[in-house]
Amino acid sequence: MSKQPQLYLASQSPRRLQLLQQLGLEVEIFNADIDETPNADELPADYVRRMAQEKNHAARQQLEKRANFVPHLPILSADTSVVCDGEILGKPQDEAQAVQMLSLLSGKTHQVLTAVCVSLPNQIHSLVQTSQVTFSPLTKQDILAYIATGEPMDKAGAYGIQGLGGLFISRIDGSFSGVMGLPVFETAQLLRQVGISLFASSEKCDE
16 A cells, blocks of 8 residues: 655656655655746856746646645755856757766866755745865766766766766765755755654654
């Protein structure tokens, strides 16, 4: 018998789902696609917050049409952007773009911004968490070998910190889980605001 979900996750990211499950939460996934094009002159922090909020709103609009939708459950959405030299780096469209992104990150400190948004029918809470991530210098051979693994192709900035991409990172100032896509400390703060106690959830799972 499956347990009842405690929240909806408006994301297809397996990393975000894994992080929430590690906190002892029962999660139901529901993704809503939106236009993720940045606005002209939009600051990275404004962009990721807007994306998280728009994903949340789109998911709620679609979930409300479902017969089995539970309106009192919160919806959690998130968005992560890698920013280097003021440029937002999305997911690479092809291997050539992955080479370009990783070459840009090589030997530099860049920012990873993750916005988290949690909503109920009558309230919405959001925040942006920023981490400073420093890459060691990469050779062309390093970059091509990493791209050959396939890992960079569905990752913002063309790398995954929880995978082989972590080998390139010499320093992090911020949140490891935030760089993965969901800062657990900040997420827990938002969940408390909508009535989810993580320790209580863990205790129920242990019963």
